[in-house]
Amino acid sequence: MTSTHRTVTRIVRILEMVARSGEDAVGLAALARELDAPKSSVHGFVRGLCAEGYLLEGEDGYVLGPGVAHVLGPAENSVVLLIEDVLAEISARTGETVTVAVRVGDSVVYVYSLPADYEVCYVPRLKVRRPLLPTSSGKLFFALSPKSGDSELFETYDAHTRNRLETELPQIRHTGIAHNRGETVSDVAAVAVGVFIDSALSAAITIAGPTTRTEEHLDHYGSVARGLLDRAGFGLATPTA
Numbered sequence: 001m002t003s004t005h006r007t008v009t010r011i012v013r014i015l016e017m018v019a020r021s022g023e024d025a026v027g028l029a030a031l032a033r034e035l036d037a038p039k040s041s042v043h044g045f046v047r048g049l050c051a052e053g054y055l056l057e058g059e060d061g062y063v064l065g066p067g068v069a070h071v072l073g074p075a076e077n078s079v080v081l082l083i084e085d086v087l088a089e090i091s092a093r094t095g096e097t098v099t100v101a102v103r104v105g106d107s108v109v110y111v112y113s114l115p116a117d118y119e120v121c122y123v124p125r126l127k128v129r130r131p132l133l134p135t136s137s138g139k140l141f142f143a144l145s146p147k148s149g150d151s152e153l154f155e156t157y158d159a160h161t162r163n164r165l166e167t168e169l170p171q172i173r174h175t176g177i178a179h180n181r182g183e184t185v186s187d188v189a190a191v192a193v194g195v196f197i198d199s200a201l202s203a204a205i206t207i208a209g210p211t212t213r214t215e216e217h218l219d220h221y222g223s224v225a226r227g228l229l230d231r232a233g234f235g236l237a238t239p240t241a
Contacts, residue, residue, distance in 0.1 A: 023062035053105035101137035119193035136180035137204035145201035177222035
């Protein structure tokens with residue numbers, strides 16, 4: 001067995017063992033025994049898997065991360081299934097492209113989308129990692145659900161992006177709504193709201209379209225989406241002050 005194949009095999013076995021455990025975390029020692037490898041070697045693998053969003057580390061060990069379901073799994077994952085009625089209603093009320101975004105490691109991934117009613121519209125690429133910033137959903141994750149290491153990640157962005165987010169953070173935390181006005185794609189404007197499950201930010205819903213048609217309606221679209229999520233039990237109960 002070559003060293004490359006050994007590395008792949010060990011990574012696969014780590015993921016399979018954690019998957020078999022379900023919601024029960026698997027400790028580093030148990031993983032090392034399963035692989036018959038030193039803890040130091042196994043720790044390097046799991047750190048990489050955590051960084052990429054395929055594992056999550058807790059006090060008792062490791063569980064599967066969002067990358068497994070959202071990047072490798074079907075579009076109709078559990079979050080989408082829970083909010084599919086809300087998504088349909090947002091789509092009907094706005095007429096624009098409605099997309100579900102999740103955070104996977106240091107990236108944002110669009111996992112599901114409902115098309116706009118218009119021939120000229122925004123069509124997102126699904127299952128592709130993209131930088132968190134300056135996307136509207138990425139701003140929402142930074143503001144409402146910061147992760148360990150976000151301060152270091154924030155410093156990797158250019159000064160304009162950092163300054164813009166720092167200016168917008170208080171409003172995002174107050175309203176639970178984030179905007180992107182042509183920052184990612186010059187002629188596309190978007191607004192994002194959070195999907196909260198058991199008080200944790202699990203995903204973001206974005207409404208996006210051509211700037212000339214949507215920019216003046218972004219606040220209204222955000223309010224519509226937040227209201228529907230609140231009524232369905234997936235809203236942010238009390239926006240951060």
